[in-house]
Amino acid sequence: MPSPNEILSELKKVKYPGFSRDIVSFGMIKDIEVAHSRVTVMLTVASAKPEVIQKIVADVKTAVSAMRDVPAVEVRIEQPPAAAPRAATGATQREIPAVKHIIAVASGKGGVGKSTVAVNLALALRGRGWRIGLMDADVYGPSVAMMMGVDKPPALTAERRIVPLQRFGIGYVSMALFINDETAVIWRGPMVTKLETEFLFNVEWGELDCLVLDLPPGTGDAQLTITQRVALAGGVVVTTPQDLALLDVKRGVEMFREVNVPVLGVVENMSYYLCRKCGHRHEIFSHGGGARYASELGVPFLGELPIVRELREGGDRSNPLVASNPHHPVSVAFEAIATRVMQQVECAP
Ligand SMILES: Nc1ncnc2c1ncn2[C@@H]1O[C@H](COP(=O)(O)OP(=O)(O)O)[C@@H](O)[C@H]1O
Ligand SMILES: [Mg+2]
Known part of the structure; x- marks a missing residue:
């Protein structure tokens, strides 16, 4: 089974739909777990659009399944809480003091x-x-x-x-x-x-x-x-x-x-x-x-x-x-x- 880091590098090839940037640089990967002959990728998706989410999930599955010795892939989506919409991108969105x-x-x-x-x-x-x-x-x-x-x-x-x-x-x-x-x-x-x-x-x-x-x-x-x-x-x-x-x-x-x-x-x-x-x-x-x-x-x-x-x-x-x-x-x-x-x-x- 590949390591989480190897999986992360593979995910850098997955583009955010409609953009030339990849989902890793977008800060979408929350966690990667490799256990029990299964890879679980946890994504944070800021966009509420279902077709975008579906496409990302499908692309992540395809990318990880194509790796050597990966028997099963699960993709979990974590929606940012509606009350705090910035949370999803908060990691990179900076405020300017004053x-x-x-x-x-x-x-x-x-x-x-x-x-x-x-x-x-x-x-x-x-x-x-x-x-x-x-x-x-x-x-x-x-x-x-x-x-x-x-x-x-x-x-x-x-x-x-x-x-x-x-x-x-x-x-x-x-x-x-x-x-x-x-x-x-x-x-x-x-x-x-x-x-x-x-x-x-x-x-x-x-x-x-x-x-x-x-x-x-x-x-x-x-x-x-x-x-x-x-x-x-x-x-x-x-x-x-x-x-x-x-x-x-x-x-x-x-x-x-x-x-x-x-x-x-x-x-x-x-x-x-x-x-x-x-x-x-x-x-x-x-x-x-x-x-x-x-x-x-x-x-x-x-x-x-x-x-x-x-x-x-x-x-x-x-x-x-x-x-x-x-x-x-x-x-x-x-x-x-x-x-x-x-x-x-x-x-x-
Ligand atoms: N409502 C308007 N009436 C007349 N001229 C305008 C108007 N809005 C913009 N312009 C002129 O059109 C040109 C392009 O505007 P600009 O604000 O530089 O556009 P952008 O930033 O979108 O490229 C400028 O010469 C500007 O003065
Ligand atoms: Mg201008």
């Missing part, structure tokens, strides 16, 4: 306005009295630095901890401020994600009510790693009303559910065109899909934002709309989104 809540802003693809939403939502939360930090986790498309108007590397403390840059009353950092284009190309995939999470915990955030993370676009391994390692209070999914983008909403929602992070809701950006001259609302795409998808997926709909030139200009000119013109209808919309986010974060278990 930071009350961490929320992540995600999107299925780039260009949907994820960073615009992250920055303006952070400002709207600040406007409602919360102490806010903002981290740009999108190393390859670090647009938050431009929006925030900060592009110099932050200072370090004597302990070599990073001091966030301050603007609009928000502490802001980005790993991109430390690296140039060449290093960004060399640092690929998992290495970047690993460094990024380390980086996040090395920032001297001070006391915060909420830290907003602008995740890299997409819902793959890199995003999942961050959501898995950081104890998130919730996730916000940004989409645009085109059908293709809407399909990504499901992926975004599933990514957060996979790691037991509550989905705070969906924001539909560039939902309609708000004419500056006549104030008229022009529906360019069939808008409303975000709300419909959110309800189908059983997650809250946080609000819709029109296409307005001021929102883009505010970003391009390092003067985000919510900061420069808090009375603009879109800033008011952000305020409403911020209020919903605050309510949900505070009500979360």
